[in-house]
Amino acid sequence: MEAWFLSDIHLKSAEERNGKILLRFLRSLLERNPKEIHLFMLGDIFDLWVGGHSFFANKFKDHIEALRALKAAGARITYIEGNHDVHIEGFFQKRLGIEVFVEAQYYEIDGLRIRCEHGDLINLEDTKYLKYRSIIRHPYVKPLGNLLPGRFWDHIGNKASAKSRQYSGRHVAGKETQLIQMIRAHVQRAYIEKPFDLIISGHMHVFDDHIVDVDGRKVRSVNLGSWFGEHVKVFCVRQGQGEWVYLPALEQ
Numbered sequence: 001m002e003a004w005f006l007s008d009i010h011l012k013s014a015e016e017r018n019g020k021i022l023l024r025f026l027r028s029l030l031e032r033n034p035k036e037i038h039l040f041m042l043g044d045i046f047d048l049w050v051g052g053h054s055f056f057a058n059k060f061k062d063h064i065e066a067l068r069a070l071k072a073a074g075a076r077i078t079y080i081e082g083n084h085d086v087h088i089e090g091f092f093q094k095r096l097g098i099e100v101f102v103e104a105q106y107y108e109i110d111g112l113r114i115r116c117e118h119g120d121l122i123n124l125e126d127t128k129y130l131k132y133r134s135i136i137r138h139p140y141v142k143p144l145g146n147l148l149p150g151r152f153w154d155h156i157g158n159k160a161s162a163k164s165r166q167y168s169g170r171h172v173a174g175k176e177t178q179l180i181q182m183i184r185a186h187v188q189r190a191y192i193e194k195p196f197d198l199i200i201s202g203h204m205h206v207f208d209d210h211i212v213d214v215d216g217r218k219v220r221s222v223n224l225g226s227w228f229g230e231h232v233k234v235f236c237v238r239q240g241q242g243e244w245v246y247l248p249a250l251e252q
């Protein structure tokens with residue numbers, strides 16, 4: 001088995017650099033052995049996707065086509081929602097047959113027990129976000145994702161991201177050590193819920209790959225970082241071994 005893990009691409013358009021890199025990556029999986037592939041999309045793949053609208057599917061139609069082809073060729077695809085892609089099962093699950101979750105999931109791949117999640121529950125100090133999460137995840141709010149049109153959400157999302165862009169660069173800088181501590185502390189809490197050998201998360205936008213000692217047991221913790229850097233890398237588990245794989249840059 002070959003399991004591929006990606007998150008936090010925050011695609012705003014299909015045409016931007018990372019849109020092209022992602023499309024080429026998805027198509028490259030089709031040329032491998034799709035029946036042996038399990039693709040994990042661990043949230044915030046899109047900078048905004050709300051509800052089951054085809055509005056977003058049209059915006060990213062080549063990517064959706066590539067996912068559809070990959071699925072048709074026998075690959076397994078799991079999508080765990082982030083905080084930028086919410087209530088998406090109306091499209092991804094119903095139309096594409098991709099399994100969609102919100103909370104952490106467990107898989108056993110070639111004997112390796114893997115917990116994967118978006119990672120938006122790692123930072124317990126972010127009370128503002130946790131409150132926001134409890135609202136957007138509320139069962140009464142969920143239908144709004146589908147009731148209000150995709151164009152409406154797109155408009156809201158563009159406004160919100162223009163606002164957050166002002167300080168997104170500074171968001172991580174200088175706080176890396178603190179964020180990494182949180183990622184590793186989360187491993188301890190998560191392990192108590194249910195044991196694993198490898199935990200893979202995103203959301204924090206800091207790469208971290210560390211062996212954490214949990215009561216004398218060694219578990220590996222990987223945070224996928226983001227696609228905002230100069231080079232794009234994804235995480236792959238092959239024959240029970242996890243490794244980073246750099247995706248080739250676009251030709252100038």
Ligand SMILES: [Mn+2]
Pocket residue numbers: 043044082083084118120202203204
């Ligand atoms: Mn996130």
